[in-house]
Structure formats: C-alpha cells, structure tokens
Amino acid sequence: METTQADKERAYQNADPLIRSVQVLDCGRAEQHWEHRNGSPLPKLWWVFFGRRWVDLPLQAFLITHRDGLVLFDTGIDPAVQLDQGYIKQAIGRFLLPRIFRLHLTAEDRIDRVLHKSDVAPEEIKTAVISHLHFDHVGGIRHIPQADLLVSAEEWSILSEPHPEQDWILREHIEIPSAKWQQISFVPTDDPLFEGFEGIHDVAGDGSMILIPTPGHTRGSMSMLIRQEGWDPMLLVADLTYDAALMAKNVVPGVGDGPTLLASFAKVRKLQERLPNLAIIPSHDFCASKFIDHATGSAREPDGSVS
Numbered sequence: 001m002e003t004t005q006a007d008k009e010r011a012y013q014n015a016d017p018l019i020r021s022v023q024v025l026d027c028g029r030a031e032q033h034w035e036h037r038n039g040s041p042l043p044k045l046w047w048v049f050f051g052r053r054w055v056d057l058p059l060q061a062f063l064i065t066h067r068d069g070l071v072l073f074d075t076g077i078d079p080a081v082q083l084d085q086g087y088i089k090q091a092i093g094r095f096l097l098p099r100i101f102r103l104h105l106t107a108e109d110r111i112d113r114v115l116h117k118s119d120v121a122p123e124e125i126k127t128a129v130i131s132h133l134h135f136d137h138v139g140g141i142r143h144i145p146q147a148d149l150l151v152s153a154e155e156w157s158i159l160s161e162p163h164p165e166q167d168w169i170l171r172e173h174i175e176i177p178s179a180k181w182q183q184i185s186f187v188p189t190d191d192p193l194f195e196g197f198e199g200i201h202d203v204a205g206d207g208s209m210i211l212i213p214t215p216g217h218t219r220g221s222m223s224m225l226i227r228q229e230g231w232d233p234m235l236l237v238a239d240l241t242y243d244a245a246l247m248a249k250n251v252v253p254g255v256g257d258g259p260t261l262l263a264s265f266a267k268v269r270k271l272q273e274r275l276p277n278l279a280i281i282p283s284h285d286f287c288a289s290k291f292i293d294h295a296t297g298s299a300r301e302p303d304g305s306v307s
C-alpha cells in the first residue's frame with residue numbers, strides 16, 4: 001500500500017506529539033462559601049458575613065509538556081498569603097480574606113515545591129499563561145523569573161485603576177522586577193471554530209494551545225484550548241466556573257459579572273458544539289484530573305467508555 005503525505009505526517013506527529021502531557025498540579029486546599037461556588041440571589045456581603053455552609057476548594061494549576069518546552073497554566077497561590085501577616089498590605093483585605101476563604105496551606109504548596117514533586121525544576125518553565133490576575137493564580141511568578149508570563153491586555157489594564165486590590169488583584173505581588181510580563185491582544189480569525197470570540201492567541205504558533213477571551217470572572221479572564229491528535233480537545237477555563245457541571249446548567253457563581261459570565265458560557269457552549277467531546281476543565285474543580293485522564297485516553301476502556 002502506498003504511503004500518502006498525510007500518513008507520513010500522522011506518523012511523525014504520533015512519534016513526536018506537539019503536546020506530550022497535561023498534568024494537574026495540586027497547589028493546596030481551601031474552603032469557600034457554598035454561595036460563592038454555586039451562586040446566590042443574596043448580596044455578596046450577606047453570604048460573606050453570614051454564610052455558614054463551607055465547601056472544599058482545590059487550588060490547582062496545570063503543567064503542559066509541549067514539544068518546545070514546558071508551559072504552566074497559572075502558577076498557584078503563595079502560601080505566604082496565609083503564613084505571613086504582611087502579605088496583604090491593606091487592613092481591609094486582611095480582615096475580609098478569612099471571611100471569604102478558609103485557607104489550609106502549607107509551605108509545600110508553593111509552585112517551586114509543587115513542580116519539584118513532579119520532577120520538574122522551576123527553571124525549566126518556558127512560558128506561564130496567566131488566566132487572570134487573582135492572587136491564587138499569580139502566586140508563583142517569583143519562582144519562575146525566566147518564564148514569559150502571558151496575560152491579556154484587558155486584564156492588565158485593571159492594574160491602572162485606583163484600587164485593583166479591592167478585586168483581589170494585588171499589585172505588589174504582580175508588578176515585581178523579575179517578572180517577564182507580556183500582554184497579549186487577541187487577533188481576529190476567520191477560523192469558523194472560533195466564531196463569536198473576539199479573537200485568539202496561538203501560544204506556540206502551531207494550533208496546539210489557543211488562548212481565547214472568556215471574561216466575566218474578571219474582565220480580562222482567558223481560557224486555553226489544548227488540541228493534540230488522538231486526544232479529546234480540552235478547554236482550561238480557570239475560574240469562569242468553579243464546577244463544569246454547574247456551567248452546563250448555566251449556574252453562575254456568586255462572584256464576577258453575571259451577564260458577562262453568561263455570555264462567555266454561551267460562547268464556550270458554541271465551541272463545544274463545534275468540537276464534540278470538548279472537556280471543560282475549571283481550576284477549582286475536583287474533577288479536573290479525571291477530565292484530563294479521560295480526554296487523553298488514560299482513563300478510557302478499549303471501547304471508549306470511562307473507567
């Protein structure tokens with residue numbers, strides 16, 4: 001049988017895939033109010049002060065082993081936020097934080113230690129995609145000074161407002177001298193796959209990791225689409241939702257801008273229609289590793305069912 005060019009390309013790709021693995025990094029554990037995760041008709045301050053139902057909140061980042069180098073999707077939380085009283089400068093922030101989250105962090109939850117546990121040296125990280133600037137996603141940037149830190153220009157513009165810390169964007173831990181921030185703008189595309197999105201940013205230039213704007217949690221939040229031949233596509237959505245099952249039911253969480261979140265949900269749903277089997281993977285969802293194992297085939301039975 002004759003070998004076609006397409007066969008050759010496929011054989012080449014399989015021998016040396018663009019994406020070799022996607023791993024969930026466990027960056028610690030916290031609790032949040034039930035209303036924070038599941039949404040509430042009550043005002044935010046009500047459940048912050050009087051809410052009595054706490055639910056577990058995993059803090060996760062993702063490590064993508066790309067052919068050209070290691071890529072992080074977010075960098076976790078700095079345990080100093082709990083262990084060092086001076087981490088949050090503003091008294092109001094120090095007062096509110098334990099009322100919004102119960103943190104159960106240890107020094108081992110710092111990104112450099114977390115990476116070491118996966119046999120990765122922090123110096124090996126080439127790029128970190130920062131989904132948004134909240135402190136539980138940028139907490140590790142000082143440990144990867146060599147890495148390019150990709151953030152949306154829209155998200156970065158929040159830093160020029162008078163009080164970004166009121167939205168848990170802590171300037172003093174973001175604008176640090178060692179950080180190699182790169183603001184990205186989304187480029188319009190005529191690829192029908194991304195119809196409805198204002199544009200895309202192709203991280204490696206090969207289509208394997210595509211950033212798309214999914215605002216709502218913060219106004220510059222973005223998600224990353226991961227595609228590798230032989231896998232189901234995956235969309236890392238960060239905090240667009242805390243739970244993929246809630247997003248499927250159009251339930252918005254208790255924080256963020258409701259109408260903007262719903263508009264982003266609708267766009268993601270369209271993407272899901274165009275990419276059957278798209279796995280939606282939030283950063284604070286306990287099912288993240290299960291979704292990834294299923295998408296990459298490592299948790300699939302030979303007949304395709306989930307084990």
Ligand SMILES: [Zn+2]
Nearest residue numbers: 134136239283
């Ligand atoms: Zn978060």
